[in-house]
Amino acid sequence: MNMRVKKMHIVLALLILIPSFVNLGVPIYNRDSPELLGIPFFYWFQTLWLFASSGFYIVFARLKGTRR
Amino acid sequence: MISSDVTIVFISLFILFIGLGFYGKYWRRGDLNHVHEWALAGRKLGTTLVFFLIGADLYTAYSFVAIPSGVFAKGSLYFFAIPYVMLTFAVALVTMPKLWTLSREKGYITASDFVKDRFGSTTLAIMIAITGIIAELPYIALQIVGMQAVLTVMLAGSANAQIVEEISLLISFTILAAFTYTSGLRGATLTAIFKDIIIWITVFAVIIIVPLSIGGFSHAFSQVKANYVTLPSALMPAYATLILGSALALYLYPHAINGVLSSESAQKLRTSTALLPLYGVGLAILALMGVLVFAVPNAMNFLSGFPESSRGILVVPSLILYTMPGWFSGIALLGIFVGGLVPAAIMAMAQANLLTRNIIKELKPNITSNSEIRITKISSTVFKFIALGFVFAVPATYAISLQLLGGILIAQILPAVLCGLYVKYLRKTPLIIGLLAGIGSGIYMVEDTNNFGALTVSLFNTSFGSIYIAIISLAINLAISFGGSYALNNTKTSKMEKN
Numbered sequence: 001m002n003m004r005v006k007k008m009h010i011v012l013a014l015l016i017l018i019p020s021f022v023n024l025g026v027p028i029y030n031r032d033s034p035e036l037l038g039i040p041f042f043y044w045f046q047t048l049w050l051f052a053s054s055g056f057y058i059v060f061a062r063l064k065g066t067r068r
Numbered sequence: 069m070i071s072s073d074v075t076i077v078f079i080s081l082f083i084l085f086i087g088l089g090f091y092g093k094y095w096r097r098g099d100l101n102h103v104h105e106w107a108l109a110g111r112k113l114g115t116t117l118v119f120f121l122i123g124a125d126l127y128t129a130y131s132f133v134a135i136p137s138g139v140f141a142k143g144s145l146y147f148f149a150i151p152y153v154m155l156t157f158a159v160a161l162v163t164m165p166k167l168w169t170l171s172r173e174k175g176y177i178t179a180s181d182f183v184k185d186r187f188g189s190t191t192l193a194i195m196i197a198i199t200g201i202i203a204e205l206p207y208i209a210l211q212i213v214g215m216q217a218v219l220t221v222m223l224a225g226s227a228n229a230q231i232v233e234e235i236s237l238l239i240s241f242t243i244l245a246a247f248t249y250t251s252g253l254r255g256a257t258l259t260a261i262f263k264d265i266i267i268w269i270t271v272f273a274v275i276i277i278v279p280l281s282i283g284g285f286s287h288a289f290s291q292v293k294a295n296y297v298t299l300p301s302a303l304m305p306a307y308a309t310l311i312l313g314s315a316l317a318l319y320l321y322p323h324a325i326n327g328v329l330s331s332e333s334a335q336k337l338r339t340s341t342a343l344l345p346l347y348g349v350g351l352a353i354l355a356l357m358g359v360l361v362f363a364v365p366n367a368m369n370f371l372s373g374f375p376e377s378s379r380g381i382l383v384v385p386s387l388i389l390y391t392m393p394g395w396f397s398g399i400a401l402l403g404i405f406v407g408g409l410v411p412a413a414i415m416a417m418a419q420a421n422l423l424t425r426n427i428i429k430e431l432k433p434n435i436t437s438n439s440e441i442r443i444t445k446i447s448s449t450v451f452k453f454i455a456l457g458f459v460f461a462v463p464a465t466y467a468i469s470l471q472l473l474g475g476i477l478i479a480q481i482l483p484a485v486l487c488g489l490y491v492k493y494l495r496k497t498p499l500i501i502g503l504l505a506g507i508g509s510g511i512y513m514v515e516d517t518n519n520f521g522a523l524t525v526s527l528f529n530t531s532f533g534s535i536y537i538a539i540i541s542l543a544i545n546l547a548i549s550f551g552g553s554y555a556l557n558n559t560k561t562s563k564m565e566k567n
Binding site: 016019020023024026027030031032035037038039040041042043046047049050051053054057058060061064065 | 356
């Protein structure tokens, strides 16, 4: 396995692991402030994190697709 | 009593829905006498269509009914559905393209096909098929509970509400059975798009109009207890394990795998999977309705007319009815109604595939492909009516609890299906014992934690706090599957060395 392939594997793994770590790290987002439009942090953070997760996943899908 | 414009809009759109379902037969024509044409739409669905189809598969009455109902009754714990869907797509991105590629090469239609080929064990394949069929049944029942909730709200106050409701469900299911019989997955995909458009309109209208009319979200959150605002720290392990357990389980359900295999290419599958978390925004808004409803006195007043245990499932339809204009309620309620109907069709189809290919064909290997497709079509009809009978026989709240049990059961096929894709040294015997131990321990813990009475809880108290049972029994299952395979391989190699 050459260096470039190895690097690619690490990047791909991080693209999956970072959003997963945040999702499972409940204490990270289990708080009520700051509020957004009157919605506690707990709710709005997880909702907006959906967009971020999708972003990570799209990059993952693109990289996988161009590899071959 | 509701106004007639609700009913008129509802029925007109339902007729349009039926039309689309039957039209599916002519859409992207293929020979529907082949199983892969009927059940996988010829494996020709592109990024957008797979997005809609899997979206319809995964965001079901579970989202419209069970999650808002849980938030309404128990508070923030049930918001686990949001991180759960995010995590499940990570699992899918890593595993499903591989399963897709193997299936295309070797012609698999179910996960059980893969397991049989990979481990050369008919016993394991049949056990996986049976687990899939059983775990899927309460999921279909839950779809019907969602449809029932819509009808209950629409018919409240009218004479013979119960009978009208049951007849309406029976008619809807007969129509559904008729168009899945003729159109297969094509009909389901077309109606899924129709359903999604309505749901998205509903979700955005509600999230804009309701907070404005009740004086903002802060007003709603000031009406509820602290455990609705954030998660009590004692429930954090429960929250995390519910996320993990549900995320690992979702793509093991037969209907999810069915959706995956209908994709046109592995890359298109990746792209649509990567976009699917966006769908979760709708789910988050629906879950928030479980809190918003506390600030709508008319809806709360309406709900108080029902027994406490069945209020939850009525939250979303009654919130819509009491905050939106009549014609709009008609559109939104139909969205929820077919939001149960479409997934029910896909699920029954996936069950039928398992029954025909992985059970009946194993026992009677020489059936012709003509009778194979006929048995598949007929059994998909039968499964729908079994689920319907189930809903008529048991109370709605019980159906939601059984769905939790279904999740615990389906998680147990993970070592064979997902680990089997990657880990070479797994062997069939430890997998069989692990599956049985996982299912046995799961059922025992569910019974024990509910004191052998009605199922309401799926969390088990441990020294780490309460933990979702699926995770504990999956850990037992994985330990046996991996440990046993490791031991078997070692004894084999040492024997070989002796010889």
